[in-house]
Amino acid sequence: MKGRLVKTLLGSLDAAARLLRTSSETPAHLVTGKKGEEEAYFYLRRHGYTIVARNWRSPRRRGELDLVGWDGGVLCFVEVKTRTTREVKPAEAAVDEHKRRELAAVARDFRRRLPAASALRFDIVSVYCEPDAASPDITLFKNAFSMP
16 A cells, blocks of 8 residues: 555656656656666565665766665665567666676675675566556566676
């Protein structure tokens, strides 16, 4: 119940923000990506994750961690990939070797801020926001890759 209320409130705030700015201000792919990250956040919450950071950036490294959360006693670094179509290649395929190294470097910086070492893993969430679909199609890939 509480999650639905928060999601409804955030949706209302997003709608109000869209009314206050022109459509040319934000490129369509960024709007799609932001929507996918919102959907992934609530999806993970429904599946028991406790999210502790969103869009976390290191002061020393390039890149960002889309979502960071606990799944039980495991610290999870979650990369969200959003697409509007399945025609080219799967969304999760965009997390190539270069992206994995970048995520691992940022994750190391995040982990240094924790008081004690803990188990960790990298998850990928693919979100398809197809125009005719009633709701997005979301897939979670747990332990999608290990730290290079």
